[in-house]
Amino acid sequence: MLAIGKHVHSAKCLGSALVRPLPSNLNSHQLYEHQHQHYRSARRGFQTTPPRHQHQHNPQRLPLRFWLQLVPEIARLILRSHFRPKPKPANYSAPLSLPSLDTKWQQKWEELRLTSRQRVGHVEHVEHVDDPQAQTSSAKKIYILPMFPYPSGDLHLGHLRVYTISDVLARFRRMQGHDVLHPIGWDAFGLPAENAAIERGIDPATWTKANIKRMKGQVQAMNGHWDWDREFATCDPAFYKHTQRLFLLLHERGLAYQAESLVNYDPVDKTVLANEQVDANGNSWRSGAKVEQRLLKQWFLKISEFRQELLDDLKHLAKDDAWPERVLLMQKNWIGKSQGARIKFPVIAYNQQAHSDIEVFTTRPDTVFGVQYIALASTHPIVQALANSDVELQAFLDTMPALPADSKVGYMLPHVRATNPLAYEQNTPDATKTSLPIYVAPYVLGDYGDGAVMGVPGHDVRDHAFWKHNRYDEPVRMVISPSPDGSTIAKENQPFVHHGHLTHHSGPYAGQTTAKATRKILAFLESKGLGSRAETWRLRDWLVSRQRYWGTPIPIIHCNNCGAVPVPVEQLPVELPVVDSHWAKSKAGNPLEEAHEWVNVPCPKCGGAAKRDTDTMDTFVDSSWYFMRFPDSENPIMPFSPAAADTSLPIDIYIGGVEHAILHLLYARFISKFIATTDLWPTGSMSLGEPFKKVLAQGMVHGKTYSDPDTGRFLKPGEVDLKEPLRPIVISSGKVPKITFEKMSKSKYNGVDPGTCMKKYGADATRAHILFQAPVSEVLEWDEEKISGVLRWLRRVHDHIDRWNAVWLNAEKYPIPNLLFLPQNFKFNPKLYLLRSFEMYGQIMQVTGPDASKSFRHIHSGKLPPGDTFQQEVARGSLQEIAKIVMAEDKKLWREVQKTIVAVNESYSSTYSLNTVVSDLMSLTNTIIDNSNMTIKRGSLQQTLRDQCVPLLSLELNHEATIALVKMMAPIAPAFAEECWSILNPPPTMWDKLFGPRVPGGSQSEQKPQSIFDQPFPESDNTYEMLAPEKQLCSVQVDGRLRCVVELPVPPQELNGGELEKWMVEELLQTEEVKAKLMGSRKGSIDIRKAKRVIVARAGKTVSFVM
């Protein structure tokens, strides 16, 4: 503020160049010409010479005569009825068609992309020689990525939501001047393509490519700005070549290995599934078939090698809420580290067969006195050994795969018992000394702990259920109690699973807490060699081999002499063979096994006959590294160059559905951490090898679902009468259907095709609606009718610009008062304008009464149309009133603009609260339109300022506010904003292009940018505080009687209800009058702080207290 004030404050400046008093003998036309010339050049800002009067002078007091001399200028500022703007022929007022804007601007963007590629292409080519990623740009790089789509063929609303969020953030960062990487590709391998191939008899590649083409068109329709030059599909050999390279790198390190494993086998899809692909009921995630357990040789990636880092570094990801809390929690649970003990239970065999001790892992050694049985997995060595001689046991094992995962059945092994390791201690109660039955039970997993569980029915839910099922008549022993003396026993027939105090069943440990007893019991067992401290992990190694065709072939050749030999790197990729006849016959199973020419190859090591591995990789392998490929997507030799990784990784913002919170994100973290230990990503360890700085998990999209109120049956679209959208009717019964929002599915007839929606309303309205309806991370209830709110908003913005454009464009033709604040190369600057206005306003307020009106009459005598009431009103002294209103409106407008700029910047860059961006911009739109429609209401005078006398610069301020609004809208509604921008800033004409702008001193380089996305995003000019609301008079009533009138600040607009009341009371209590009269200072006098009710009326101009 001071800096600006320096050169304008000085009297000498005011008197010479800046104020330039006008020759007094000019008539209005001469005046017009004189000022027009000055303003035109000033407004366009074409003059490049710096202001001549930058030197400082001592401020001097100005004589009143000087200010009186200014009054004509002021008057002209405010009074423009004389030069009423004549609207330009309406070039732009064609009705707004949002869908046609999409077509128009998509075309223009494509042209711009091609020209910029031509321009940049050459440079990139040169740079590629020594460093493919060297960038001349100094702008900060930002990498924003949505999870890439599976090309199912149809874009659904969930896709549209995630790509909208990502595109909005990317466009915002670009406008901020960042160098943004925002690519997209296709997660193109996987079962659906193979199933479709079997069904239709076509190559999965054909099906996939057709789907990609279709979906790409749908993605392009959404007005996104994508780096299409970097697009790839994981099924391209040029991509999976590098997936194979990464597999070999893992293999070299011993992190990819083959092992016999009991695997989940899906008998319908005929493939092995990862544990994560089997749901809680033991069914396949995809086919829904009951999963069987089979022992097969499989490929694993050793994620367990990284489990400690994967767990520890979650803390790093939790900082500043970088990752959603629930995602971190799910990962933590999935990794599942538990501390506990390994305890040995000696085995007694009654048939002389010797068995080694059974080792169990437990997290609760304090419950060891409560062990009532031992349960073993089917794979436990004792079970396997006994099955050879026990026919019944073998029969039971054969039925096990068919049992549900929560089955409570068990087979008690005959002739063997286990003993509690504490059984031989003197102080141990008799109950614990008894030997324990040993069961084989399906609920014990072969790979958890050691495939053995100590059964504690009193203190474990599953053990309790198992005991009740198999030994229903035997009591459950409770060894832990909630209270120290054991008086409170947990509910009958329920296990007590919490920590507590040991009961009398625990002999010498009775009365101790869980923590203390755990330590003591462990120490004792350790001293006897019967137990030790241990930890266990839930996370298993990652089973990556699939017995399917449509995936990345595992680059291994099996030789009888040399074993598993990696395919030499120079022979990569191992391409999938074409197996058309397989699809033609609609055969299931793995076609690679029958592709003999492909399978039979010489061993790379010894040259002898060998066979290719016929497994392909889980598609999660492709998606665990694809994001590292985008920065260097055309590198033919390496997955990506180390330089590319160093510049672009980790990803700044990764956006996707929370359903990927565990698997995809965990695998990506693992592979990324591994890559950070190789030469591929030299600086990877600096970010702990973590691939994603920020994860935004977006909520699901639920569809409006109609169901029959009586039966609950979901209704098809044809069964509901929607002629009146707000009053739907079930056609068959005439009843009102039940409306809910549910996950979109074919069976609920609630799916929505985003393509149809975009065609109908335009992509921009669809995007804005998606963002507006719910916070990013919450469920979006898609209700198409509600889009009308967004449509209305866009129309209002467009109408405002359209209607005012003529005025703004013509503004140059009208005289501009040559006031204090116009340096020679003047370009409208809101802050400068407002600062000068304050000064002006102060001066106007001092020029009162007859002086002002005399001056007015003097200037306008004989030049005004007779009978102009407005002029007469002004002449009667209403200048001050008008100036006051204009100032107040200007302040209100610019304050709202500043507030919105700060809020929107924060939402776009740190809180990602994109729904509030839309609502903030909607509210700013109202303020801008209200401002342009402001009216004077004073006595008989009711003139709209719009038509009569909007001071030109106040109008400029509205123009600037509108520009800020449109820029802030641009990331959300790109085509719409481009259109508005082109109206606000018509591109240079052909004449301008050929000869330069027709203004002296103008230059070609000053041409206005064609795209709004080349514009900087609005930033605060720090005027918000300065524009504090005005003061106003407030009448204070107590029990209906007026007590006093005090001056208070105008309450902030955002306050209402209780907040407003509180604010008003606080302000009142600070005024001297209220302090003296209404705060009970004298005995028996009123104290408004004790009022029962407070009523604020007339926007804070009246406050009533009810005592």
Ligand SMILES: [Zn+2]
């Ligand atoms: Zn060999």
